[in-house]
Amino acid sequence: MRHGLVTPFLAAFLLSATPEAQAQTSRPPTRQEGNLAPGRGGDSQQSVPRQGDIPSGAPVETAPPNVPEFKPAFPQQTRAPAVKTRTPIVVTEVASGFNKPWAIAFLPDGRFLVTEKPTGSLFIVTAAGKKSPPVTGLPKVDGRGQGGLLDVEVGPDYAKSGLIYWTYYEPREGGNGLAVARARLVDGPKPRIEGLQIIFRMQPTLKSTLHAGGRLVFTPDGKLFVTLGERSILQGRVQAQDLKSDFGKIVRILPDGSIPQDNPFVGRKDARPEIWSSGHRNVLAAALDAQQRLWVVEMGPRGGDELNRPEPGKDYGWPTIGYGEEYSGEPIHKTTQAAGMEQPVYYWDPVISPSGLTIYSGALFPEWKGNFFIGGLSSQALVRLVLKDDRVVGEERLLTERNARIREVVQGPDGALYLLTDDSNGRLWKLTPGATPPGRAP
Numbered sequence: 001m002r003h004g005l006v007t008p009f010l011a012a013f014l015l016s017a018t019p020e021a022q023a024q025t026s027r028p029p030t031r032q033e034g035n036l037a038p039g040r041g042g043d044s045q046q047s048v049p050r051q052g053d054i055p056s057g058a059p060v061e062t063a064p065p066n067v068p069e070f071k072p073a074f075p076q077q078t079r080a081p082a083v084k085t086r087t088p089i090v091v092t093e094v095a096s097g098f099n100k101p102w103a104i105a106f107l108p109d110g111r112f113l114v115t116e117k118p119t120g121s122l123f124i125v126t127a128a129g130k131k132s133p134p135v136t137g138l139p140k141v142d143g144r145g146q147g148g149l150l151d152v153e154v155g156p157d158y159a160k161s162g163l164i165y166w167t168y169y170e171p172r173e174g175g176n177g178l179a180v181a182r183a184r185l186v187d188g189p190k191p192r193i194e195g196l197q198i199i200f201r202m203q204p205t206l207k208s209t210l211h212a213g214g215r216l217v218f219t220p221d222g223k224l225f226v227t228l229g230e231r232s233i234l235q236g237r238v239q240a241q242d243l244k245s246d247f248g249k250i251v252r253i254l255p256d257g258s259i260p261q262d263n264p265f266v267g268r269k270d271a272r273p274e275i276w277s278s279g280h281r282n283v284l285a286a287a288l289d290a291q292q293r294l295w296v297v298e299m300g301p302r303g304g305d306e307l308n309r310p311e312p313g314k315d316y317g318w319p320t321i322g323y324g325e326e327y328s329g330e331p332i333h334k335t336t337q338a339a340g341m342e343q344p345v346y347y348w349d350p351v352i353s354p355s356g357l358t359i360y361s362g363a364l365f366p367e368w369k370g371n372f373f374i375g376g377l378s379s380q381a382l383v384r385l386v387l388k389d390d391r392v393v394g395e396e397r398l399l400t401e402r403n404a405r406i407r408e409v410v411q412g413p414d415g416a417l418y419l420l421t422d423d424s425n426g427r428l429w430k431l432t433p434g435a436t437p438p439g440r441a442p
C-alpha cells in the first residue's frame, strides 16, 4: 500500500495578501492556461523571504525513503526545502455527496462540470453547490478498479459549439481501454448530450482495471494532449517502451481526433503517429505553464512519483529506469539513469500519489504565482511546489489536517483553487485567502 507522510499543517499566518491584489480579477480557466512569470506579487514590502528568493533548510518530507540506495541525479531532484504559505487559507465546501469524483471543469456562466468515476455520471453544479440530475446520453463506462468516467474539459470553442470533452474506461470486447469522447452539452432542467463522437481510442485493448491515465489538456494552438497509463499488469507495463502501443504514452491529437502533422513520430512505420512522448507509468496530473509547455506528475511505484516536462519524441524511462520499487519491495530498475532516457525534474520517495495539477496564475494568492499545485491521494495533501529555472526549489504540504485524499485541483476563473476529495462522499472545496490576522496588517 502507498503510505505518504502526513505533515502537520501549521496555521502560522504571519502575513496576508494585500487588498489590492485580492481585488484584482484573474484570467479564466485553468488546465489549458498557464501561469504568469514568477514574481513578487503583493508581498514585496515584507521582511520574510520573498518569492523569487531561493528557499533553504530542511525538506517537508521527513520519513525515510523506500529506496535509499537510489540517489538523486542532481541536487534537489527530491526533498526540496520546505516552504510555507503566509496567506491565510479559507476552505469553503461548495458541494458534497459525489461518489468518487474525479474532475472539475468550468462553464462560462460560473457553473461547474463534475465527473463521478465509478458511476460514470456527469453533473452540472451551480456556484452555490446545487447539483443537476446526471447528464444523460453519455456512453457506458467500465467502472471497476481505477476505471470509470475520469476527466472533463470544456472545449475551446464551447461558446459557439457547446462541445465538451471527457475521458473514460471504455468497455470493449476482450477488455477495455481509455477513450476520449466529445458531444454538445444541452443545458436545461434535464441536461443531456447530443452528437456523441468517440475521437480517440487507446490501443491495444487489454483486460486491466488499472493505469489508463486519462487527463486532457487543450493547448492554445488548438491541440489536445491525452495522458495514457501502462495498465499496471506486466503485459502492459513493458509496452511503455513500445512505440507501436499507446500504453505509457502522452498523445497529442486534434479536437476531432485527427493527428497533428507536426507530431514527432508522424511518417514513421515503427511508431503510432499520435505519440508525443513515451516511457510514462500512469499520468493523472497534467497542465501547461505560462510558456504553454506541458508538465505532468506521474504516479510511480513505491518511492517513485515523478514530475516531468514531456518534450516531443522523448522517452521518460519507465519501466527501464526510475527511483522506486515494487510494492512488494522487489526491485524494478537496475539503475536510475540511462542514455536516451530523460531524468525527472523531481521525484518523491515516499510517494505522494499525485492526481490533478494546476500551475497558479491567479491574483487571489499573489505569493502563489507560478507555483505548482498537485492533488495528493495517499499523502492526503495538496502539494505545492515552487520552481525556479525549471528546478524545484521548495515544497509544501497543505490541508494535511483534513485527512482527505485530494483527487483534483484546478484554478477557477476567479483565481480560487477548486479541489475534489476522493471519497464515496466526495466534496468540492474552494480555497480563497482569509482576512489579515489582527495586528499583522502590512
Ligand SMILES: [Ca+2]
Pocket (backbone or CB within 6 Å): 279, 306, 316, 317, 318, 321, 322, 342, 343, 344
Ligand atoms: Ca521516468
